[in-house]
Amino acid sequence: MNSAYRAYAAKRLFQAVVVILLAYVLTFVVVSILPGDPITNVLRNPQSGFSEEEIAEIIAAQGLDRPVLVQLWSSLSAFLTGDLGISMRSHRPVATLIGEVLPSTLILAASGLLVALVLAVVIAYGTRFLPKRYGQGLLRGFPSLFLSVPNFVIGLVLIHIFGFQLGIFRVIEPDSFWATFFAAIALGIPISAQIAEVLIANLDHEADQEYAAVARSRGLSKARLFARHLLKPSSLPVVTVIALTIGELLGGSLITETVFGRTGIGSLVQRSVSTQDLPVLQAVVSLAAVVFVVVNLIADLVYPLLDPRVKLLGTPQRRPVTADDNSSGIPTAVTS
Amino acid sequence: MTFATYNSTRLSFWSRLTSDRLPFTVALSFLIVAMAIAWSLAPGLFTSHDPVNGVPAHKLLGPSLQYWFGTDHLGRDLYTRVVYGTASSVSSALIAVLIGVFAGGLIGLLSGFLGGWVDTTLARLVDVLLAIPKFLLAVIVVTAIGFDTTNAAIATGVSAVAVFARVMRSEVIKTRQATFVEAAYLAGGSRWHILWRHVLPNASRSVLPLAVLHFGDSILVIASLAFLGYGDPPPASDWGLLISIGKDYLKWPWLVYAPAFVTIATVLSVNRISRWLRKTD
Amino acid sequence: MIDRLFFSSLSRRRLLTATSALAFAALVTTMQPSPAFSADTPVEGGDITFLIDSLGDTWIPNNSAISSFQGHIWGHVTDKLLYVDADGKVSPWIAERWEQNDTATEFTLHLKSGVTFSDGTPVDASAVVANLDIWYAGRKKEGINPIGLFPKTYDHAEAVDATTVKVIFKKPTLGLIPTLGYHGSILISPKTLAQPATDQADLSKTSGSGPYVVESWKEGDFVKLVKRKDYNWGPAAVGQTGPAHLDSITYKLVSEPSLRVASVQSEQADVAYNASPQELVTLQDDGFTVATPRYLGFVNGLAINTKLAPYDDVKVRQALQSGINRQEIIDTVYTPDWKLATSFIQSNVPGATDHSDLLAYNPEKSEKLLDEDGWVKGADGIRTKDGKALTLTLHSNPYLATSKSVDELIAQQLGKIGWKVNIQAYDVVTFGEKVKYGGPAIPAYEVTRSFIDAGTVAGILTNANNGENWFALDERDAKLNELRDKIAGAASIDARAPLLDELQKYILEQGYFIPRTQIVQRIYVQSPKLKNVTYNGIGYASYYTAWKSE
DSSP states (O other): OOHHHHHHHHHHHHHHHHHHHHHHHHHHHHHHHSSSOHHHHHHHSTTTOOOHHHHHHHHHHTTTTSOHHHHHHHHHHHHHTTOOOBOTTTOSBHHHHHHHHHHHHHHHHHHHHHHHHHHHHHHHHHHHHSOIIIIIHHHHHHHHHHHHSOHHHHHHHHIIIIIIISOOSOTTOTTSHHHHHHHHHHHHHHHHHHHHHHHHHHHHHHHTSHHHHHHHHTTOOHHHIIIIIIIHHHHHHHHHHHHHHHHHHHHHHHHHHHHHTOOSHHHHHHHHHHTTOHHHHHHHHHHHHHHHHHHHHHHHHHHHHHOTTOOOBSBOOOOSSOTTTSTTSOOOOTTO | OOOOOOOSOOOOHHHHHHSTTOOHHHHHHHHHHHHHHHHHHOGGGTOOSOSSOOOGGGTTOOOOSSSTTOBOTTSOBHHHHHHHHHHHHHHHHHHHHHHIIIIIHHHHHHHHHHOHHHHHHHHHHHHHHHHSOHHHHHHHHHHHHOSSHHHHHHHHHHHHHHHHHHHHHHHHHHHHTSHHHHHHHHTTOOHHHHIIIIIHHHHHHHHHHHHHHHHHHHHHHHHHHHHTTOSOOTTOOOHHHHHHHHGGGTTSTHHHHHHHHHHHHHHHHHHHHHHHHHOOO | OHHHHHHHHHHHHHHHHHHHHHHHHHHHHHOOOOOOOOSSSOOOOOEEEEEESOOOSOOOTTTSOTTTTHHHHHHHHOOOSEEEBTTOOEEESSEEEEEEOTTSOEEEEEEOSSOBOTTSOBOOHHHHHHHHHHHHHOBGGGTBOOOTTSOTTEEEEEEEETTEEEEEESSOOTTHHHHTTSTTOOOBOHHHHHSOHHHHTSGGGOOBOSSEEEEEEETTTEEEEEEOTTOOOOOGGGTOOSOOSOSEEEEEEOOOHHHHHHHHHTTSOSEEESOOGGGHHHHHHTTOEEEOOOOSBBOEEEEEOTTSTTTTSHHHHHHHHHTOOHHHHHHHTSOTTSOOOSSSBOTTSTTOOOOGGGGOOOHHHHHHHHHHTTOEEOTTSOEEETTEEOEEEEEEOTTSTTHHHHHHHHHHHHHHHTOEEEEEEOOHHHHHHHOOTTOTTOSEEEEOOBOSOGGGGGGTSSSGGGOOOTTSOTTOOHHHHHHHHHHHTOSSHHHHHHHHHHHHHHHHHTTSEEEEEOOOOOOEEEOTTEEOOEEBTTOOEEOSSOEEOO
C-alpha cells in the first residue's frame, strides 16, 4: 500500500463524511420549509376539539417555537454523538423505530438485488446464445421494457394474480416467503434492467477483444467462453453499477413496501412524511446516504487494488466502461 | 460507446428521421408519442365523452364499444379520462426534464469548465444529491412544496439534477481536452466564445438522449408520486392518479390495466426513441 | 476474487433468511383457529384478524387517535366509567351509580369494587382521580396532551373513599356524564400514567382494565390482543360481564381497501375495516356481514361561511340547500345502508328531529331563487351577478374516504343549476393548516364530527365562550344566540328537546348548514362466521361479546 493510495483513501473518507453531514442538514432545511409539525397536525384533527390558543400553548411547551437554527444546532450536535432523537409523531426513540423496520427492508432489498442479478445475467447470457435475428433482439429489448413499467403496476399485477387468483401467498402476511419473493420481483425488475444493460454492453465490448477471439479460435465452447472469459471481466463494472443501485433499492422499497403492505423503512418514511416527523426523516436520509457513501467508498477503495488497469491519477479512474460514458449515465428506473 | 462525435458533418436529426433505415419499432414509437402529444393538445378531438361529469347510472361498466376502457366509480368514461389526463402527465414530465437539464446542465457546465474550487464545491453538492435515493428525495421535496402535479414535477426534476450535472461535467471535460478546442484556444478564441461555440454544442449532444430517456423516467416517477397520493386531487385524471384510484377497485381490473397500459406504451416508446438517438451511425 | 467471495456470502445469507421465512410460513399455517360448535350458542376460543387502514401515530393514550383507528384497540384494552350505546343511552360500567347536585357542578361516582388493571393495580377512586386529572390537563411539557373534548370547566376531583369519587366543576357541566362514556375517557393504570412520554408511547408498557391485554405489537404493522381470563366487570348493557369468548384479536395494518376486502373474501382475515362502499353490495350478496353503524354526532355536510360573498346571501344558501340531490349521492357513491340526512345531526342522536322536507331536492326552486336574486346564466351555463361568477370551492375532508367522490358528484349537480364548483383535496396535514371554519377562502367546511351529547351543538354556533363559530356568524344572528344560551343553560333533557328542534329547523332553513348524508365513518365487512358483535355510540365494533362459529 503506497502513500499515494493512502492519501487517496483519506481524501475519499473525508469527502464521505462531508456528504453525510450535508445530507442531514439538507433534509432539515427541506423539511423545515413545511408548514406545521406533527404535534399540531394531531391537535388540529377536528375530533380532538382543541382551540388555536391551546395548540399554541402546547407547541411552546415543547420548544417547537424556537428559531429554526437553534433547533438545527441542537439536533445536529445530538446526531454527531450518535443520538438520533425522539420521533415527534410516535414519541419513541428514532433508533428503536429504525431498528424495528430495518431487517424487513434489508431482506427485501437483498432479495430484490438477487432477483435483479439473476434476471440480468439470464438476459445478458441470452443475448450471446439466442440466434441474432429473432430471440436476441427480443431479449435486448427486455431492459427497455423493464424500465418502462412502473413497479407499483408490477406489484399490483403480481398481488392480483399470485395473491388472490392463485392463492400462492397470503396478502396480509407480507413477510412470508412467497410474499417476499414476489415483492422482490417487483423491486428487482426495474433494477435488473440497469444491470443487464451494463452487462450486455461490457459483454459486447469484451467479446470484441482479441483474447476472446483467440479463445474462440482455440475451440472453447460458447458456454465456457461466456463463463470464464466474458462474464468475469464484465462483472467488474457490474459491481460498480450495483453500488450505484443501492440508493434505488432503498427508494424502490418505498413503493414496493406500500404496495405489498410490508412494514419497513419505506412505510416508516411514508408515515413520517405525512406527519412531518423531522427526526425520523433526517435519520432515514442520513442512513441512506451512509449506506450509499460507504458502499461506493468500498468500491472506490477496492477498485484500484483489484484492477491493474486502473491507475491512480489524483482522481479515481475506475470502471473500464463506466457508468458515465455508458448510455450517458445509468438509465434510471422509477424505483430510484 | 462514445456518442459525442467531434466532426461537424454529423447527420441531422431530421435526415435520420426521414432516412429509409428507420426501424419499424422506432417508427411505431414515434407514432405512439405523436398520439400522446395529440391527446394532450386537443383531447376533445379524440373523444365525445365528458372527463369530469359521468353518468352515475353507468358506473363501473366493463370495456365496450361505447366505453372503450370501461367506466369508473362515478360512471365516467375511462378512455376519456386517460385522454384528458395526458396533457398533465406529459407536460409535468416535460417540466421535470427541463429542470433536470437546465439546473443539472448548468452545474455540470460550470463545474467542468471552470474547475478548481467551483468544481469541488459543486461536486460535493452533486454527491449529496446522488447519495440520497432519488425517489426519497422526490418524496421529501414534494411534501415540502405541497401536493400537486406541478410540484411533483419540480420534485422529480430536482431529483434528476445530479445525473445531468455529472454527465454534463464529464462531457465538458472530454470536449475541453479535445484537439479542436485546444486549437481554438491557441487561435485566441475567448473563453466564453469557446464555451458557447464548441463545448456546449458537443456536450449537449450526449445530453439529448439522456433527456429523452429522463422524459420517460419522469412520467414514471410522477406517476409513482401520484400513486402514493402526492399528485393532483380528483377530478384530475393524471395516469398515475387513475391507476391509484383503480387499485381501490381491483374487482374492476380495467381501472388499473387501461391507464397502466397507456403509461407503459408511452414510456417504452420514449425509451426506444432515446436508444435510437444514442446510436451513432 | 473479492467479488466472487461477496456473491457466495450474499447467497448464503439469503438462503438463511429464505429458510427461516419458510419456517415462519409453516408455523403460521399450522396455527389455524380451533373448531367450534353450533351457531347460536357462544363458542369459546378462536382467533380473529381485523384488517385496519392505520394504527395511528403514537400510543401515548391521551395523544393517540382515539377517535379513529386506535379507538378499536383501546376499546378492548380499557374500560370506561360509563357505557353509551348506539342510541346514546348512558348506562353503568365501572361506575355503578352516579349523582349530581342541582346546579350540575358537583358529581359523585360510585365505583364497582374488585376491578383491577392488568398490572395488578386496583381501579379505585385514586386511580380514577389520576385519570380525570390527566384527561383535563395532560402533561404539556412532556408532550402529553389533554383530552380535547373533556369539559374545560373541570376544577378538581377527590377520592372520598376507595370506591367514591367526587368531581367538581367551576360551572354547570351537564355534559360530564355522557363524556365519561366517550371514546377519549379510557381508564389507564396510574402506574402507566406516571411513566414518561417515551414509555407511554410503548403500547406493551400500558395497562388498562379491559377484557383484552396487549400481547405484542409492532409500529405500523400489527397489535395482537389476548383475552384476560379474570375479567368480570363488563358493561351490563351488552349482556355480558364475564371474560370474552375469543382468545385473541389481531389488528393488522393493510392500507389498501381492496386488499383488506379481498383478504376477507378469501378467508385470510375475518374483518375488513373501511371497505369502499362500491364493493359492499357484492359482498352482501356473497354472504358477508356488512356493518355500517352510525355514530352519534353531526351528519356529513357543509358548514357555510356566512361572511364570504355570495354566501352572506340567504337566497344563495337556500338555493344550495335545495340544489343537492342527496338521494343520488347515496345511489352513486354509497349503498342503501346509508341514510338520508333528516337534520344536521344524525337521526339516532337523542333530540334529533326529522326535517327531511327542508332537504328535498328541488332544482327548480334553486333556479328560481337564483333568478330572483339576480344571478344570470351565461353562455357557459355559469351564473354571474355584478360580473362575479357563482362559485363554490369544496375542500374534501381527508378524514372521510368517500368525501372526494361526493364532492365530484355535488359539483355535477350544482353545475346544472349554474354553479361553478372547484374541488380542492388536501392531505390531512395541509387540510389542518389551511381549511378552517370561516376561513377567508373557505366558503364551506365539510363536517365530520361525532359527539356524545346533543348539548354540544351550543358550542359550535357562535364565537361566544370560545365557541367554534362554524358559520362565521359571530353574534350577528340574535335568534341563534338566544337558542344557544337556552340550550346551554337547560337543566334537563326534556326542557332541552323543543329548543333543539327549533334550532335544527332554523339552521336548515337559513342554509347555515348543508347536510349531505348521514355519516358512516366506520364500515365493517365481516366473515359470516363472526357472531354477536356489538357497536357502541361512536360506531366502534366490540368483539368482547363476539364468537366465531363453524
